[in-house]
Amino acid sequence: MTTLEFTLSPEAAIRIHDAVSCLAKFNENVGFEASRDKLTINALNSSKTSSASFTLQGNTFFQSYRFASGARLPNGAEAPWTCSILNKALLSIFKDRVIVSSEGESSVERCEVSVQERPDRTQCRFGIKIFCRHGVKKIYKLTYEPIQIPRPLFDPRTCRNRWKIAAYVLKTFSEFFGPRAENLDMFHDDGRVTFTCYTEKIVFKDEVLKQPLHTAITLETADFEEFDVEDKVHAGISVKDFKAIILHAETLKASISALYSYPTRPMQLSYTENGMQCEFTLQTLGEFRGSSVAPASNVIRPTLSRPPTRQSAQGLALQEIREQTVNSMPPPPQPVGRSFSQMASQRTTRPSPPPPKASVNEESLFVPDDDEEDRVWGARNYEEEDEGELRWESARSTTISFGKLQSNSTTTRGYESAPQSEEGRIAPTQRMSQIKGLFDD
């Protein structure tokens, strides 16, 4: 039997929310990996070029943390337990407004999570209980899928280049980037660092004017907290990933450290705050226009003895955790039409999953919506407005939605007010017939 139990303080619950919404920009699922002293939540993007992971230390991040594995590794150690949960489900539970009330105070007092995976039970759920003020208790039961979590291969010893800078500085810069630019290049030359945000596209003559902004920001190496980078080395990553990372790092007021070697090899961005270790491994792009100098020959690269990872040009080299043991519990049975993940996959019949949808409008993150002037004087979007409008209350006449039953709390405000589409709603985890009424026994 595998048991995972932990308790979150309101602050930690907010941090979970921030982490999950950051992961939403990488993949629609969140991978969990629990071991004796830490819990890791992670996501790998669909093209396997960027991986994000948050390691939560059992003794510092949580109020309490307990993990007991039902399986052993061949060497006798406890096997980690891994699973995957739909990001949307977690996001709606840890939504901002659920955790932080409108007055800015936390309405949550405590959040308990427990998973018990037993081979003799047909129903294993990821249970989340949120204890709010005034005795309101919200109970969520999520289905999960046992998966193996691939880990990016990244060897910091091969990385000659490192820098560290406050996320705030990078966030300020990212506001200057054009909304549709795709790539970000970092280049160091003679004491100056240039961040270039560009889009590599063959633009037809008539479409010249549709080209996104090309932005270059130059600052001095002295503006970094740490800086040790070879001259004339390029490092290129996706702007989307970069923005997702710095936005999260900025919420923690952290400083981001970067480690990288040369183009096409992975780069790692990381920061650690409050028992939360955040690591992003990103595949860097090939040469940007001009060429980088060849990597300095004196760099020790112990991993070169390994067969060269040719696939690294297309994606991160991933290491599957294969230490799953024989004793491992079979996946919980998932009858059709009942389980969360099955429902989800039935709806999206496309062979490849759609790109992860950020919880928040991607563009609006960086074209700040708080631009008062544009809001007042800009074109009004009549289609998307909803507030203050008289409408028939049609909800009553339609059949009761399963999604609303999922939260057993006295208030479902969080769901009702969420601008979620039919698809965005959380699918049922139980049959109606299985729901026990107040007086059934």
Add this chain to the structure above:
Amino acid sequence: MRFKSSIKATNAFIKLTGSLSLLGKIAWMRLDNDQVRFTVIPEQGTQVWAVLSIDSIFEDDYTIQSAAGNNTINLEVPLGPLNRALKSAQNSISASIRLTKKDNAPLLSLTIVIPTPVVSGRALSHVDNQSQHHPDDGIPGNPGLRETTITQDVAVRVLPAAAVEGIHEPRSPDPEVHILLPPLMQLKAISERFTKLGLAPLRGGASTNTRTSSFIDQNTNQVGLQGGSGSGPRLEISANMHGELRIGIRTDALTVQSKWSGLSNPELDPNQVEGGDAGLANHPSTRMRNLEGEESWATVRVEGRDWGRVLGVGRMGGRVVACFCHDKALILYVYLPSDELGGGEDSVLTYYIQSYAA
């Protein structure tokens, strides 16, 4: 062909490009020795002709050089990227713009110098801890006056003189009524409210009340919103020479109207009117001044959403005179305030809005 200048009125430039970008994605930017002009001619909807004196947005170091007469340069400029690029100059130490070429593609390149962002709070203490190593960084809140340079490149197209020869401002008959509009923020809010009422029937479809839904269906057909911007709800705007303005919407379901009074009808300058004083006496607006009742009103019908976008020019903070050509067109003259701009009374934006038939 050369163009280079420091930007003086960054905020006004941002507001100008922001207002224009609501009406079209691309503007024709015409620069010469004396003026900079922006013209937006969308396929459908309102045209804008903006004329600004050079010193209203550019510094004295403005240089322009072209083989064409009066050193004229014609460019096709994407307004969105230009607006965005200018926005990064909002709190800059200095900002300049120049026409250049990269890989043989013409660009408007902005060079912006900003103070290097300073981290406040916790991260600063980190700097403090290291202050023995970096004595320059030791003062919290003022870690040196370092600067960061941003360059923003906006891809543009150079238009040959022949390409713009045939483009002229629309001609319109003498307007019957000219009136100074009430505050645009108010006008915009009310207009948008009305536009929304015109759109509303579309969204009632979920109702289970059969009587209501059939009513809604009729309405939907009537309003017919699914097409482009030309087919949305129409607002009826009218004014007279007695300082009154009305704006309203009529659908099958409702009629609603707002009325302003006590507005001013500016006097025409006889020197500007064809035929001088005699011309002024025969001017349609003089006749309208003497009429009373319904026939004193000149009316136009405009597309609600397009009108809302036009009113976005309110951010420029200028005085707006609306000229009504009954049943034909509405022309707005936006006189830009000289305090916001670097000077020059001769900066004016002209909006040409065609009226729909009744």
